[in-house]
Amino acid sequence: MTDVSNSESKASGGWYRDPSQWCDLLAIAGASIPLPLVLTRIDIIAFDANRSIRPFLALIALALVVGIGVANAVAASRSRRVVALATGALALGFVDIGEPRWVTLGVLALIASSAATVLSHAVAIERAQTQRFVGSALTVGSASVGVAAALAYGTWSPVVDWGVVTAVGGVALIVAGALGWSQPDTTAVTSTFDPRLVAREADGRPVAEVVKRPIGLIAFLAIGLWPMAAAQIRSDSVVGPRYPMLTLVGGAIGALVIGGLGHLIDSRRSDTTSRLVQTLHATVAIGALSALAGITSHTLVGAATGWGIAMACLGAAFVFASGIVSCDPSPIGRAVAVGRVIGRVLLGTALGLVASGIAEPRHHTWWLTIAAIVVLHQSIRRLRRLTVVDLESAAEPVVSAVGSTRSRDKALLDVRRLDSGYGALQVLFSVDLAIAPGEVVALLGPNGAGKTTLLRAIAGLHPTWSGRVQYGGVDLAGLDAAGRAGAGLMLISPEAAVARPLTVDDNLRLFASTLSLAEMRAARERAFDTFPKLKERLRQTAGTLSGGERQMLALSRAVMLRPRLLLIDELTLGLSPAAIADLGPAIRRLNDEGVAMVIVEQSTAVALSLAQRAVCIERGAIVADFPADELRAQPDLIRAIHLDGMSSVLANKAAS
């Protein structure tokens, strides 16, 4: 991550000497200040306008709010987002009421939102570079600008010379946006927004580049939205179909050019993916917003076309974006991600349509604003989660602690450089683990070494900080735990064993949720075949079963669903030897059927009796990797796992 060192070297000078910082600031200011004014104007138009076109105008307003939301939500920290979104909603609602003092209040709120955006950005820069004085000056300065602007606007009320505002604002925006977009991301600023990064910094470990600040997006939005807004303003109280159509075409062309250009430039850089995603997002946003503008034409054909373009644009671009994010040649991962995103987009659109249709024209803005903000905010969250994927391309072979090199070509599971933990506490440190199909691996280590966390992270039940998990050649980053289980990657652990308040019968039915009725019957038969005892306990609540029976029930999930890879955590915890003896054959049988396994067991002997390979983990790192037979032959090493510490014993051996 070369950017990190770059920005560190920059940090030694004042931030103000770095033009990119200024550009960022300018771009954000440009994006945030005039837009609210435009919004106000549109809403005043909506208030004066003909009843029948109000819903459509409201949709434009909605689109604009979405735009501001995108700009703020993607780029900013939590508090900045809140300020922007909340005041945006407040303002829009007040403006809708249409009385002068409420309009003024709304405008004030919007300006405050803009000022807050600028301010927090300034402070963020300042903090990252520890230039306290400059930051304070900036803060005070931008605050007073905000207040002055608010006062001016309040005095003049809604009758301002829009021509001047348009000209000045437009030029400023385009310049700032273009400059901002052309500058590389600054990681130093980004890191202050991400608590995970700060936490790890405090831990003394290097900060990885996880989050990108898509400054380009804001600039794009600013550029793309401006002509549309200008068109709206000039058309004043009568909105004809001509200007929006112009806007649509202009916006689309602009988006294409900018997007294509961005792609060309980006493709020459080493760190392409995240910027590519940003470019896409921007293109999508502009295209979609322009298309939405198209529907203001109040002929049926125009509206239909507008919606059609909007939907297609959104859908297609999201597909493209998520395809990049999942970054896998295999169709499964992409299809899953894409399907989910499309579904959400369509849902949001449908919701908007229904709401606008049903609502009273007079009251719609409140609804739509709040609904829009909410839908938008949620989808942005999802999107951000999807884009936060560490996409390293290096594929060097992994060398295990004992020096053997394993081929990863045919691995069923391939965990690479996995970091994870809880809060500020890192538990897993760059864990590498590969499991071949049908292989049983015992994961050994003392308490607190990170075994459980590793298994949960692989199963998707615990978030990973960085690194990646590939399963059958597919990156699992976009797939949740249920999806992974559906794909045959399953965990049985003390927490994820059985649903205690449910009966045994209900548990078995729950396990078979994804199966058809016929499959379920066969699966149940298999379970009863393996554990006949369960059949006698069908009506009993799972919580009242004995420990051994409960684990049988838990294991019957694997028997029923036949995963490709089964992760087992402490299956025999607290069980009597007799109960353990009941479970062993079932596990072996599963393995004979081709199920690969990772087994964590308190009892090393039990684990080794089942496994072909043993991997030792200590303080969150893999320290050794043996064939199981080899380890079984060395009792001193087995003892070391729990009692003396494997790494020290290995070091001693190497020394002697």
Place this chain on the structure above:
Amino acid sequence: MMWAVALGDFDITTGGVALGLFTGSTYALLAAGLVLVYRSSGVINFAHSSIGLLGAAFMSLAIQQYGIPYWLAFAVGVLVSAGAGAATEVVVVKPLSSSPKVIPMVAMLGLSTFFVVLSLALNPDGLSGEAFPQPAGMPTGSIGSLLITKPYAAQGIVAPLLLLGLGVFLWLSKTGLAIRGAAANPDVASMSGVPPRTMMVWSWALAGAVSAVAAMFILPTVGVVTPEALGPELLLRGLAAAAIARFSSFGVAVAVALAIGVVEQIMTTNDGAKGWIEIVILAAVALALAAERQRGRKAAEPWTQVGAPHRAPLRPLSVAIAVIAVAAAATVPMYANASDAVNATLVIAVAIVGISVNLVTGLGGQLTLAQFALGGLAGAVSIRAAADDIPFPIAVVCGAVIAGAVSALIAIPSLRVRGPQLAVATLSFALVTSAYLLDQGWLLGTRQSPSRPSGSIGGIDLASGRGYYWVALAALVVVLLLVRWIRRTAFARNVVAVRDNEDAARAMAVSAVSTKLQLAFAGGLVAGIGGAIYAHAYTSLSSANFPVALSIDAVTVAVIGGLGSLIGPVLGAAYLVGLPLFLAPPAEARAGIAGIWLILVTQQPRGITGLFDAIRNRMRPAVSIDEAHETHLEREPFSSDRPSGRLLDVETVTRRFGSITAVEDASLTVDAGEIVGLIGPNGAGKTTLFEIVSGFTRPQSGRVIFCGRDVSRLGPTARARLGIARSFQSAQLFPSLTVLETVLVALGSSHDERRARQLLDEFGIAEYRGVQVGSLPTGLRRVLEMTCAFASSPTLVLLDEPTAGLSSTEREKFGDSVLTWRERTGVGIVIIEHDLPVLTRVCDRLVAMNLGRVIANGTPAEVVSHPDVVASYTG
């Protein structure tokens, strides 16, 4: 067959009972929805009935404006509510899932207001009983003298069918099973390919749909529709049923709801019983709470991000800002007209009540919905007293003290259970107060005309609306100073300790019961002051001035402003109460005001002050480690009476949890000055043995003898006072207290700050004394736990995995300091530990356990090579 029973003045007729069962089954629908939601998200859905109302508003609109047939519109309404329910989960509940459960519940309260206002804005005329559409195609008839109208017939026919349908769906269908499975254990559901998130949304949608049906059948039977009747009152019936069923059993909830319906019907058919149904419900909820047994361990809640009280030292700047703010506020009567001054007074009064919520909820972590009701009591008492020529300040104090006492009284049922139940109990108390208590002749009666203090300032009479504002402002300043003082006392430290981690607090000899009671009293006192100020602001006053909605607003005010912050409620009141009072917004703007604060709270759970803090933290470094590192303090000698002889004798204790035997016939002895290590694989019963010794768990057989005294029957606080100190495996301590405060809590009643600093110095963590425990790395937290364990000069110290998560040098240091402290104090120490090298260095004796039994006891070398011990690890 007709029958009628006369019970005193009460007539009980078949018709009444039948009608009661009809309405009861509608309440049962509400209750079932509440249970469903609680089971899946652990949140009490206070917006439950308002979500239903939204659907009902849509239905009414569809029928009256668009002429859609009844049952089609019914389906539309149900769908709308289902959507609103699902949206609630996605938008509000999920984002807040990592906050303390209080926050989503408060958000639900706000959402409730939002939905009610929205429904009224959407359909202002169509929601009252007369205008609301009657169910089509329902039979009418009569039972005895009672006429069964269409809505009642629908309640009697459709509601039970729907209940049945809900049961069939949940228990027999695949989706129903998935919903229950995801609620029971999300991990298992995930691992079966069922996404628990989706199922959670489903259950919220289902609950929303069910509540819509309830609202559609109840609305045609009520007369005047007020936000009150639609919100809390309707909800309370379902809520009480769900609470008595402990939010877990559908069957119990349905049965209780039916009973409530019957009782209510009998009450209403008998005159003179206004408000009695609320009293019955309050009593039932209180009884159910008292009967609840504490099950399992209480999980500590992540309070750090919300309740962290900010205790910045007084800086000249903040003093100056405060003085200027008060001075500016004091100028209001100079230019404001009378009505604006009264409005400002009301804002101040609500702010004071909000401050009391901040004490109970922000500091103590308990959601209370009765603060304004307490204020109403105080107001009534104060008016009565002032009418008897008692001076104004004394009258206010009288009212406040009584409110405090009542507050402590209603806190009693919640002492043993921690959870949402207090909210239900306080909500029913609030309803009792406004529907019954305040109307009594000895309180407000039908109407009162409060008096005001006499005197004048600058020509403005204090008894006038403008002059009285100054009185209110003075009260606010007094309350702020009072609360500020309370937050700095040892009492506040204990409150936060109990809130953050009740077990650890009890292990440090802090009595949870008295702490909670005192807090409830303080909360009631402050609420009482606010209520009295509020009451005297009116020229004419009745119980209608203290609606339940105000109690809910008080909580909202505290949350908007920022839970745990001192000044937050004032800002919150200005926003939530002041904005509508001064700007008189139209209905839709009120919905918007509610919507905005919802967004604020989901994004920044610490409210407005949280936003300010976030900005301020950006400007300053996040961790402020005390820079002035003082010189080493002199070591004070420890009390000369070193313990001697046998300290602990655990005689063959056995503890079973259900079918699992955690500890079986285990014995353990510790002598003075001895260090004993306790080893064994996971699940061997080591921690349970600790719990038995420290008093958190009672053994089913066997005895615990400490210093020659049988302590088997004593609780953890009592044992801590006798000298048993323990640490916990999780090392959570009290995340929102600072290091110094934590040690002060452990020091107990002495509260000697010098001593605390000295201890910190000796354990080498003096420079972190100003840092919050939640932000300490694990290593330091372990050291702090040790410090706390030794702080109270104990005789016996139990350390549970003290080196888990420590680096090897930290482990070395740990060993050294244990040995040093044993030398200096002569205490007995028991250590549970997996790190054998550390144990063998430190311990005189090792005890090994497996499967609940002690399998070896002897010197470290003996035990480690004992064949059973090796076998227990390697299997």
